[in-house]
Amino acid sequence: MTHSELSVLCKSCKINPVALTRFPPLESLLSSASGYSNYRGILNWCVVMLVLSNARLFLENIIKYGILVDPIQVVSLFLKDPYSWPAACLIIVSNVFILAALYIERRLAVGTISETTGLILHLFNLTSLLIFPSASVLTVTSITPVGGVLSLGTYTVLFLKLYSYMDSNKWCREIRQAKAKRMTRSYSCPIVAQSNGSAVNTNVSYPGNLTHRDMYYFIFAPTLCYQLNFPRSPRIRKRFLIRRLFEMLFLMQLLVGLIQQWMVPSVQNSMKPFQVCINMETLTVPNHLIWLIFFYWFFHSSLNFVAELLQFGDREFYRDWWNSETVTYFWANWNIPVHKWCLRHFYKPMLRKGVNKFLAQTAVFLASAFFHEYLVSVPLKMFRLWAFMGMMAQVPLALFVSRFLNGNYGNAAVWISLIIGQPIAVLMYVHDYYVIHYGTVEALA
Numbered sequence: 001m002t003h004s005e006l007s008v009l010c011k012s013c014k015i016n017p018v019a020l021t022r023f024p025p026l027e028s029l030l031s032s033a034s035g036y037s038n039y040r041g042i043l044n045w046c047v048v049m050l051v052l053s054n055a056r057l058f059l060e061n062i063i064k065y066g067i068l069v070d071p072i073q074v075v076s077l078f079l080k081d082p083y084s085w086p087a088a089c090l091i092i093v094s095n096v097f098i099l100a101a102l103y104i105e106r107r108l109a110v111g112t113i114s115e116t117t118g119l120i121l122h123l124f125n126l127t128s129l130l131i132f133p134s135a136s137v138l139t140v141t142s143i144t145p146v147g148g149v150l151s152l153g154t155y156t157v158l159f160l161k162l163y164s165y166m167d168s169n170k171w172c173r174e175i176r177q178a179k180a181k182r183m184t185r186s187y188s189c190p191i192v193a194q195s196n197g198s199a200v201n202t203n204v205s206y207p208g209n210l211t212h213r214d215m216y217y218f219i220f221a222p223t224l225c226y227q228l229n230f231p232r233s234p235r236i237r238k239r240f241l242i243r244r245l246f247e248m249l250f251l252m253q254l255l256v257g258l259i260q261q262w263m264v265p266s267v268q269n270s271m272k273p274f275q276v277c278i279n280m281e282t283l284t285v286p287n288h289l290i291w292l293i294f295f296y297w298f299f300h301s302s303l304n305f306v307a308e309l310l311q312f313g314d315r316e317f318y319r320d321w322w323n324s325e326t327v328t329y330f331w332a333n334w335n336i337p338v339h340k341w342c343l344r345h346f347y348k349p350m351l352r353k354g355v356n357k358f359l360a361q362t363a364v365f366l367a368s369a370f371f372h373e374y375l376v377s378v379p380l381k382m383f384r385l386w387a388f389m390g391m392m393a394q395v396p397l398a399l400f401v402s403r404f405l406n407g408n409y410g411n412a413a414v415w416i417s418l419i420i421g422q423p424i425a426v427l428m429y430v431h432d433y434y435v436i437h438y439g440t441v442e443a444l445a
Contacts, residue, residue, distance in 0.1 A: 087147030148379030172206035231313030325410035327398035
């Protein structure tokens with residue numbers, strides 16, 4: 001096209017001819033310099049490929065083993081005797097420790113007991129929270145492993161909550177004694193209450209928070225860190241609540257079906273002699289899928305359901321852990337309630353006492369390793385420390401990934417550790433459990 005023809009075209013189309021001769025530099029979409037981030041289609045493609053690739057394994061499982069889903073068998077995991085519910089009774093007894101913590105704080109608030117006496121009583125109460133349920137699970141033969149996990153998990157959550165309750169009220173007394181007008185260390189937020197259809201702000205101040213209503217709201221709230229005033233949502237969204245309830249019921253049935261139909265045969269197949277490494281693939285896929293579904297069921301569906309029911313405003317139960325490029329980023333973002341508790345009551349207090357960051361982080365992993373082992377070994381009534389060692393192995397793994405792997409390589413390393421690490425731990429515990437309780441792994445067949 002000649003210059004005169006270009007001029008005529010530009011006049012007829014009302015286009016500046018300079019715009020046709022000057023083009024800005026453009027990067028390819030798959031180049032990092034392009035700044036493009038909408039890869040939804042590729043993500044959908046990955047999901048479709050994952051489903052199609054695992055459909056073959058699922059069909060082979062059904063052809064080989066038949067339909068293994070049995071609701072009656074699920075009930076037997078919780079109850080040996082239909083007329084005896086020891087795990088449920090154990091959870092009900094936990095109210096004794098909850099009320100003990102409340103009454104200790106009331107006595108401290110009015111000054112009838114000293115701070116030292118109150119600390120001793122609190123420590124005794126917290127220690128009993130861990131010893132009493134574990135002793136009950138180990139001695140009461142009618143408590144099944146699943147019932148033991150549920151009861152010990154409940155008591156572990158109570159331990160963390162009541163420790164935070166003790167610590168936060170202690171800060172309130174310290175500030176009150178210093179004649180401070182605002183509680184700066186408890187991250188207080190106004191409560192949004194309803195009054196004649198309008199929202200009003202009401203702030204609870206110490207010691208007005210030491211009531212049964214306040215205590216039990218905190219116990220059921222989806223958080224581990226106590227506050228005098230939690231952020232509150234203005235109303236309960238019924239549609240949101242129904243969606244979360246439907247997800248909870250559906251995903252629970254899906255989890256049970258996958259465990260019975262896919263996970264159990266995979267474990268049995270992987271425990272055969274000389275087949276552990278060969279059949280690890282058949283175990284990693286169902287284990288990882290079940291773990292992902294459990295994450296969504298618990299951290300999104302269940303916690304949001306409870307939060308909506310209680311009008312609890314803080315819904316940050318997880319962050320983008322799937323983008324983790326370091327191991328420490330994953331552990332800090334996949335379980336936000338536990339992470340906040342560790343920062344507030346464990347990690348930062350150690351830093352204030354002069355402990356360096358590496359030792360403080362190691363101490364956090366050590367505490368986490370203890371509770372992981374506590375929740376596995378006690379219900380199974382055996383002590384092998386596989387979960388403990390798996391958690392402590394995260395410390396050198398975190399150092400290696402942060403030092404030698406960056407970006408996508410670090411993210412891949414985190415995913416590999418999640419996909420491979422858990423099945424290995426499952427195999428170790430299943431093998432030892434059947435050897436101890438049945439004398440041979442042939443009992444798996």
